[in-house]
Amino acid sequence: MKKILYFSLIICLMSCQSERLDMNSEAFTIQKSSSTAANKQTETVVIRFTEGLSITEKAAIRASYGVVAYETCSCGDKNLESWDLEDIYEGATIEERVSSMEQDPVMEGADFNFNINISSQVPTVAAATTIHYQQILSKIHSQKADVCIGVLDTGIDPSYFGFQQPFLHNSSSDEENCDGDFFGWNFVDNNHMPIDDNGHGTIVSYLAYQQLENTGTNFEILPAKAFDATGNGSLFNVGCGLSYLIKKDVNIINMSFGWTETASTIIGDYIKEVEQRILIVTSAGNTGANNDVVAHYPSSYTTRNILAVTAVNNATPPNLVVSLSNYGQVSVDIAVKGVGLPFYTMPDAAPISITGSSYSSAKATGFAASKYHASMELSVFYDKILIDKIQSDGLHQIKYASYLDL
Structure with missing residues (x-):
């Protein structure tokens, strides 16, 4: 499961070089860097449940599709989830299961997850900024x-x-x-x-x-x-x-x-x-x-x-x-x-x-x-x-x- 406690996120943020939170100085240190190309992630899908499903119902639906790990939005639509799937589950490939998800009445939609890159000019000189x-x-x-x-x-x-x-x-x-x-x-x-x-x-x-x-x-x-x-x-x-x-x-x-x-x-x-x-x-x-x-x-x-x-x-x-x-x-x-x-x-x-x-x-x-x-x-x-x-x-x-x- 990819659910992470908010407190753990803050600790992780404090240890990260690219964006460090200094609780004593109440400042953020930012290291700017350049863009890179993106690659498609075919092992992960994004799904959106229909409104009104219970926690128990969502868990049963995940199990039926062979979900090995999932993540919910930290803020935003709580019905939107990212799923990691087993390659084959009950004889069905990931592609077959995604096709089934698209027709499933308990879901608003399903897409393969993929990377999106912002490939426009940004300042290329690395500089730390304290906020x-x-x-x-x-x-x-x-x-x-x-x-x-x-x-x-x-x-x-x-x-x-x-x-x-x-x-x-x-x-x-x-x-x-x-x-x-x-x-x-x-x-x-x-x-x-x-x-x-x-x-x-x-x-x-x-x-x-x-x-x-x-x-x-x-x-x-x-x-x-x-x-x-x-x-x-x-x-x-x-x-x-x-x-x-x-x-x-x-x-x-x-x-x-x-x-x-x-x-x-x-x-x-x-x-x-x-x-x-x-x-x-x-x-x-x-x-x-x-x-x-x-x-x-x-x-x-x-x-x-x-x-x-x-x-x-x-x-x-x-x-x-x-x-x-x-x-x-x-x-x-x-x-x-x-x-x-x-x-x-x-x-x-x-x-x-x-x-x-x-x-x-x-x-x-x-x-x-x-x-x-x-x-x-x-x-x-x-x-x-x-x-x-x-x-x-x-x-x-x-x-x-x-x-x-x-």
């Missing part, structure tokens, strides 16, 4: 804001100098709350500190923040960390993080990552369940591919709450970049500049240059939040975002043949 509790607390809203953005990524560095005003959601006051939850959740280490040890999540969050800081919008950001220091995450952690943000009833979820070809039933179902109330802003991918031919998820899900964003260059008007900008007249909605964007790692240093649809979608997320009003129907919200689109003949390969000038 004190006070730096976190000073960035947390005292009251709920008018619009809340969930960021499903590598976490956030609240001490980043660009975050000048309180902007983090105060999750300690939510009805749906986990032990110690006060500004988001870390599904990599299963604790209440979604601190960014990669860089990607901080950049994405700041680009959304930057779109909003001078608009007068009363906004907040809620991070869910599903990716580790190398940019790797599992379908299970992504599902846990997505379900957590949905339970928190955020208004917009930024998902600046993706994978190709194989749709996840579970992730697709979560998105469809909030089709009328949560906007999902996604990156379209960075390989110059046609997403109508080879699907890229989550941007290729067809629900009406998906806004799929591709990156374009800085020309006037901007253009798709052959080796970078994914496109598709059905599956890619809009373009935003995302090539050679300046990002300052320190106030007195020269900016680094960042490129990718991760950052285009982050800017679109911030722009969308500036258009949101309480109780707004999602279809109205969507149209209000796109009313500012600018037509361009050079963007005929995407749905609206348009870009947002952000």
Whole structure:
């Protein structure tokens, strides 16, 4: 069994080099590192039970499928589980059992677990950052804001100098709350500190923040960390993080990552369940591919709450970049500049240059939040975002043949 006590997680966290918790100094030491490629995990499956099953019923179902170990979400949907399966159980292969799970009425869905990698530019210079509790607390809203953005990524560095005003959601006051939850959740280490040890999540969050800081919008950001220091995450952690943000009833979820070809039933179902109330802003991918031919998820899900964003260059008007900008007249909605964007790692240093649809979608997320009003129907919200689109003949390969000038 993979269930681990919260206290044990804190002890483990204290001994880890990449993210160490010093209880005496009340500071976190973060070592940033670069991304690596991901590999599929065919020995593990992700399942989602139907609502209302008892502990005893769940145990009996696990036994019937030959589960040798399992893990539940540390915070989020308690019906979502990761199962390690015996290769052969009662004569059935893993593939046969997963096929059976997909039809089983006690399950909402089942997918093979696989790794998802955030493969966009992040700062490559390793540097330790010390984050004190006070730096976190000073960035947390005292009251709920008018619009809340969930960021499903590598976490956030609240001490980043660009975050000048309180902007983090105060999750300690939510009805749906986990032990110690006060500004988001870390599904990599299963604790209440979604601190960014990669860089990607901080950049994405700041680009959304930057779109909003001078608009007068009363906004907040809620991070869910599903990716580790190398940019790797599992379908299970992504599902846990997505379900957590949905339970928190955020208004917009930024998902600046993706994978190709194989749709996840579970992730697709979560998105469809909030089709009328949560906007999902996604990156379209960075390989110059046609997403109508080879699907890229989550941007290729067809629900009406998906806004799929591709990156374009800085020309006037901007253009798709052959080796970078994914496109598709059905599956890619809009373009935003995302090539050679300046990002300052320190106030007195020269900016680094960042490129990718991760950052285009982050800017679109911030722009969308500036258009949101309480109780707004999602279809109205969507149209209000796109009313500012600018037509361009050079963007005929995407749905609206348009870009947002952000």
